[in-house]
Amino acid sequence: MSTEDAKLKFQTRGVHVFYGDKEAIKGVDLDIYNNEVTALIGPSGCGKSTYLRCLNRMNDTVDGAKVTGSILLDGTDIYDRKVDVVQLRARVGMVFQKPNPFPKSIFENIAYGPRIHGLASKKSEYDAIVETSLKKAGLWNEVSDRLDEPGTSLSGGQQQRLCIARAIAVSPEVILMDEPCSALDPIATARVEELIDELRENYAIVIVTHSMQQAARVSQKTAFFHLGEIVERGHTEQIFTNPREERTRDYITGRFG
Amino acid sequence: MSPLSLALILILMSTAVAFVASRTKALSLVGGRVHELHSLPGHYGLYALVWCLLPALLVLAIWIAIGPAIVDGIIVDRLHEADPTIGADRLGLILNDVRNYVSGNLVSEDIDPALAKTGEAYRSLLLTGLWGTFVASVAVALAGAFFAFSRIRPDMRARNKVERVVWLIMVACSLVAVLVTVGIVLSLVFEAGRFFAKVSPLEFLFGLHWSPQMAMRADQVASEGSFGAVPLFAGTLLITFIAMLVAVPVGLLSAVYMTQYADHRVRSLAKPMLEILAGVPTVVYGFFAALVVAPWIRDTGGLLGLSVASESALAAGLVMGVMIIPFMSSLSDDALTAVPQSMRDGSYALGATRAETIRSVLIPAALPGIVGAFLLSVSRAIGETMIVVMAAGLAANLTANPLEAVTTVTVQIATLLVGDQEFDSAKTLAAFALGLVLFIVTLSLNVIALRVVRKYREQYD
Numbered sequence: 001m002s003t004e005d006a007k008l009k010f011q012t013r014g015v016h017v018f019y020g021d022k023e024a025i026k027g028v029d030l031d032i033y034n035n036e037v038t039a040l041i042g043p044s045g046c047g048k049s050t051y052l053r054c055l056n057r058m059n060d061t062v063d064g065a066k067v068t069g070s071i072l073l074d075g076t077d078i079y080d081r082k083v084d085v086v087q088l089r090a091r092v093g094m095v096f097q098k099p100n101p102f103p104k105s106i107f108e109n110i111a112y113g114p115r116i117h118g119l120a121s122k123k124s125e126y127d128a129i130v131e132t133s134l135k136k137a138g139l140w141n142e143v144s145d146r147l148d149e150p151g152t153s154l155s156g157g158q159q160q161r162l163c164i165a166r167a168i169a170v171s172p173e174v175i176l177m178d179e180p181c182s183a184l185d186p187i188a189t190a191r192v193e194e195l196i197d198e199l200r201e202n203y204a205i206v207i208v209t210h211s212m213q214q215a216a217r218v219s220q221k222t223a224f225f226h227l228g229e230i231v232e233r234g235h236t237e238q239i240f241t242n243p244r245e246e247r248t249r250d251y252i253t254g255r256f257g
Numbered sequence: 258m259s260p261l262s263l264a265l266i267l268i269l270m271s272t273a274v275a276f277v278a279s280r281t282k283a284l285s286l287v288g289g290r291v292h293e294l295h296s297l298p299g300h301y302g303l304y305a306l307v308w309c310l311l312p313a314l315l316v317l318a319i320w321i322a323i324g325p326a327i328v329d330g331i332i333v334d335r336l337h338e339a340d341p342t343i344g345a346d347r348l349g350l351i352l353n354d355v356r357n358y359v360s361g362n363l364v365s366e367d368i369d370p371a372l373a374k375t376g377e378a379y380r381s382l383l384l385t386g387l388w389g390t391f392v393a394s395v396a397v398a399l400a401g402a403f404f405a406f407s408r409i410r411p412d413m414r415a416r417n418k419v420e421r422v423v424w425l426i427m428v429a430c431s432l433v434a435v436l437v438t439v440g441i442v443l444s445l446v447f448e449a450g451r452f453f454a455k456v457s458p459l460e461f462l463f464g465l466h467w468s469p470q471m472a473m474r475a476d477q478v479a480s481e482g483s484f485g486a487v488p489l490f491a492g493t494l495l496i497t498f499i500a501m502l503v504a505v506p507v508g509l510l511s512a513v514y515m516t517q518y519a520d521h522r523v524r525s526l527a528k529p530m531l532e533i534l535a536g537v538p539t540v541v542y543g544f545f546a547a548l549v550v551a552p553w554i555r556d557t558g559g560l561l562g563l564s565v566a567s568e569s570a571l572a573a574g575l576v577m578g579v580m581i582i583p584f585m586s587s588l589s590d591d592a593l594t595a596v597p598q599s600m601r602d603g604s605y606a607l608g609a610t611r612a613e614t615i616r617s618v619l620i621p622a623a624l625p626g627i628v629g630a631f632l633l634s635v636s637r638a639i640g641e642t643m644i645v646v647m648a649a650g651l652a653a654n655l656t657a658n659p660l661e662a663v664t665t666v667t668v669q670i671a672t673l674l675v676g677d678q679e680f681d682s683a684k685t686l687a688a689f690a691l692g693l694v695l696f697i698v699t700l701s702l703n704v705i706a707l708r709v710v711r712k713y714r715e716q717y718d
Contacts, residue, residue, distance in 0.1 A: 061605055063521075089608035096606070100599035103622045112617065113607040163603070170607060 007034040009174055009204040010055060015069035017050050017059065024050045026228040027069070032174070032221075037196060037205045039215035039236065042225030043251065048208045051225070052176050055206065056092040057085050073174075090117050093167030094176040098183050099159030101151030101166075106143050109151040109162055110134065113170035129169055137165035138195050157188025164195065175199065177207040181214065193218050212252055216240050224248045260384075260391040261317060268317075268398045272309045275402035279305035279409055287411050296416035304415040307422050308405035313398035320390040328382045332375065355379050445696060448689035455683040456484045461690060463487060467653035467664075469673060469684045484687055486694070488655040492663030496574045496645060497638040499659055503578025504634055508585025509627065515586070516593040517615055535583035539643040546576035546648035558660060568650035571659040577644050585634045592626025593619060625709050632706035636699040642667035666691050 010032035017025040025047040032038050032055075040048040050059070057078060059065040071078050078088050090113075101109050110130045113119075120126050130147070134140040139161045143154070151162055160180060167175055177196070181189040196205060196218050209215050215222055216236060223233035224247075232239060232248045243249045280302035287293040294301070332355065333348060343351075351372070358376035409415075453461070464485015511531065515524055551572035558565030565571075596619050604614040620627070650662030651672060673688040680686070 056606060058602065058606060061602070086608045086610060089606055094602075094606035096599055096602060098599055100597070100603040102600065102603065102618050112604070112609075116607070116609050116613050116617070166603075166607065 007036070008032075009034050009073065010206075011070075011072040011075075012054075013070045013072075015051065015054060015067065015071060017047070017054060018066040018068075019062070020064045024228055025054075028225075028228075028230050030223055030230060030233060032204055032206055034173075034204045035200055035202075036221055037200050037207060037219040038221045038223065039219035040206065040208045040223050040225060041210075041212065041215050041251070042231075044210075046225040047228040048225045049178055052178055052206060052208050055174070055176055056089050056094055058094065060085060086117075090170050091172055092174045092176060093170065093172035095160070095163050095167055095178070095180045097179040099156060099163050101154070101159050101162050104151060105148045106151050106154070106162065107147040110166055110169045113166060117170055119170065133165040133169040136168050136199070137161045138191065138198075139165055155188070157184050157191060160184060160188070160192060161195065164192070164199075168199075172203065174204045174206065177205065179208050179210060182210065189214075212240070212254075224251060226251070260387040261320075264313075264317060264391040264394045267395050268310065268313045271395075271398050271402055272306050275305040275309040275406060276302040279406050282406065282409050283411070283415075286409070294411050295414050296419075300415040300419050301409050301413075303419045304409075304413075305402055305405035307419065308401035309398050310401075311422070312401050313394045316390065316394040316397050320386065320394075324386050324390065325383075328379065328386060331382060332379050335378070336375070351375070359383070442696070445689055445693045448686055449693040451681075452683060452686035452690040455686065456690075460484060461486055461687075465655055467669070469669070469687050482684060484683065486666070486691065488653040489664060489666045489669055489691065490694075491655055491657070492570065492649070492653070493639055493665040493667075495570050495657065495659060495663055496577060496649060496665055497635060499571060499574025500577035500581055500638045501631075501635060503575055504581035504585045504638075505631060507578075508582045508630075508634075509589050511582070512586045512589035512593055513615055513620075516590055517611060517619070531583045531586060534579070535587075537580070539580060539641060540647075542576050542580050543643040543647035546572050546644050550576055551648050554660075563660060565660040566650065566662040568648060568662045569660050570649055570663045573645045573649035574659065576648060577638055577641055580641070580644065581634045581637055584637060585630055588630030588633065589623070589627050592623040592630065595626065596622045625712055629706045629710035632702050632709070636702040636706070639702075640667060640695065640699050642671055646671055666695050670695075 008031055010030075012028060012030050012032075015025055015028045015030075016023060028047075028051055030038075030051075040052060042048050053059045054067050054071060055073075055078075057067075059067055067079060073088070073091070076083065102112060104112070107126075107130055110133050111126045114126065114129050120129055131140065131144075134143065139158060142158060143149075143162075151159065154162060160183070164175075164180075180196075181192050184192065193214065196207065199205060200220075207215075207219065219236045221233065222236040222239040224231045224239065224243075224245075226247055232243060232245045234244075239248065240252060243252065249255075280298045283294055283301035284291070284298050291298060329352060333352065336343060336348060336351060354372060355376050356379070358372060359380045461484050464483060465487050466483045466485045467488045468483050470482040515528060519527065547568070551568055554569055554572050554575075555565045555567050600618055600622055601614055604618045609617070645665045645668050649664060649668065651664050651668065652662045653664050653669075654661055656663060670688045670691050673685060673691075678685045
């Protein structure tokens with residue numbers, strides 16, 4: 001077994017997604033590795049977010065969505081009937097495009113996940129989880145003295161880091177990020193990108209982004225989606241400096257998209 | 258045909274002519290090139306229409322409002338001159354007879370020559386007034402039309418002027434609602450003031466005994482009424498409480514089911530059904546309560562060895578609760594639907610089940626809206642009359658036992674004012690005092706509810 005194989009987290013083969021009659025994803029094969037950031041890029045409507053939402057079965061909540069193909073997480077098909085979606089989502093966390101803190105205090109926002117999964121029983125244990133999660137998300141210094149204030153009182157960038165901390169709090173193995181910086185200003189974006197790079201040490205990260213620079217800055221692997229298919233995938237450096245496909249070159253140089 | 262209808266027809270006809278003529282004039286001034294006009298051709302027509310129609314209608318309205326009173330005044334003056342000793346009662350009677358004589362109705366006395374003469378004078382005054390109004394209104398209409406027509410130029414800002422008039426009309430419409438409310442409040446306050454001159458407010462608000470009797474004769478038995486409204490307040494609260502016990506859980510849970518669990522087919526079927534409940538007239542709920550629910554509760558209570566009155570607070574409260582369910586559920590439904598999808602996604606993505614998401618995220622997020630729904634429902638329950646009139650009884654018992662008959666503020670208002678009443682007795686005036694209390698309570702509940710709801714709206718915008 002090579003080191004590459006040992007780090008394999010998600011192995012997806014022939015993934016199709018249908019919304020009613022519309023085929024949003026047409027047979028996607030992609031591998032996602034531990035301790036790496038995988039960026040999904042491509043024009044709007046190309047299916048990258050849809051693919052991302054397959055990985056923690058968020059498409060289940062969409063009416064009329066159907067997913068076929070095999071998506072293996074550590075060798076187990078996550079669409080198998082034996083898999084409990086609750087446990088799956090505890091292992092595969094997600095951060096959304098728009099920061100969506102719950103209308104609760106900062107503390108309760110973080111403690112929410114551990115509470116529903118029963119990860120702690122004593123107040124002191126929750127305190128510890130909240131503190132480590134906020135520290136990992138680089139938010140602790142800014143909010144440690146006002147954990148009782150509502151999560152919505154934070155700035156946009158802080159809210160997004162709160163959402164990342166919330167995802168970390170349930171100790172996931174993979175973190176999915178759906179354009180996590182698109183609602184943030186450049187400074188907050190830089191902060192979140194730094195954070196993504198730090199988180200790579202402990203998690204497998206998949207990030208959907210519209211920003212070429214962001215993909216180039218934070219990711220090790222890149223997959224270029226177009227019209228529901230993967231046109232090209234590989235090491236980020238290779239994709240951005242020496243794409244094999246005409247369409248990839250056109251997209252990253254801004255000729256279409 | 259009466260002069261007024263004739264005037265109306267003529268005004269409408271000249272309005273139509275003014276509209277068409279002005280529109281045509283505007284068009285012909287620019288040779289049909291619409292873009293050279295400041296406004297659309299229709300606006301010039303509407304401008305003339307407004308000038309022709311509104312002042313003329315105003316003239317008609319003024320006559321209808323004060324014309325007959327003027328005629329009455331002139332006739333009364335003449336009768337006074339003829340007989341300076343005539344009393345006010347007698348004057349009113351004669352005036353009534355004169356009016357009846359003129360309209361050809363039955364007259365209370367024989368038609369004597371004097372009455373006939375006054376009648377004829379009245380008739381001719383009235384006719385003069387009517388024809389005067391006719392001439393004035395038609396003249397105003399024509400003058401308005403010509404004025405507008407003559408002012409039409411391609412660069413006239415007809416659109417702005419017409420929109421200004423529309424704005425005025427809208428202001429007038431909203432004033433109507435406000436003025437009516439003010440009028441109602443004032444009448445309540447003044448009549449309640451007269452009541453409190455007879456009965457002390459302290460006795461009314463804190464007295465424990467309600468028996469609104471007033472003696473017709475001094476020697477009558479039970480000549481002293483007592484006006485302690487606490488039993489009514491207690492009865493109202495008891496019934497409202499029972500109604501809320503039914504409406505809040507059922508309404509809230511059905512809203513949760515409708516918004517979170519039901520698929521499209523169930524929702525499209527069940528929601529209209531629930532809304533039908535809201536359309537049932539309360540009097541229908543009332544006899545359902547009185548004839549079905551109340552006897553059923555009495556019989557069931559009998560089987561359990563409880564003594565239940567055949568009109569009970571429980572029966573009225575239960576049925577009132579059913580009546581409020583659609584209200585509670587559709588307002589909570591709105592509040593739950595307004596919670597952004599992203600909030601739900603955030604919870605699901607952490608591995609929360611649907612139930613956990615609803616309990617820990619959705620309901621807290623929608624809570625202000627749900628509280629608003631609750632308060633509005635309470636104010637409906639407090640103000641509801643028909644169901645309690647029919648099912649809760651009239652006995653002003655001060656009790657917390659839902660199996661006994663109680664009475665509410667609204668029921669007492671209804672019974673105090675049904676039938677012939679003298680408006681100087683404390684018995685009748687008590688209704689206004691009760692109405693004032695009711696108004697204050699429901700108004701404050703509504704204000705609080707609206708504030709809570711508004712605060713919540715700001716949260717996601």
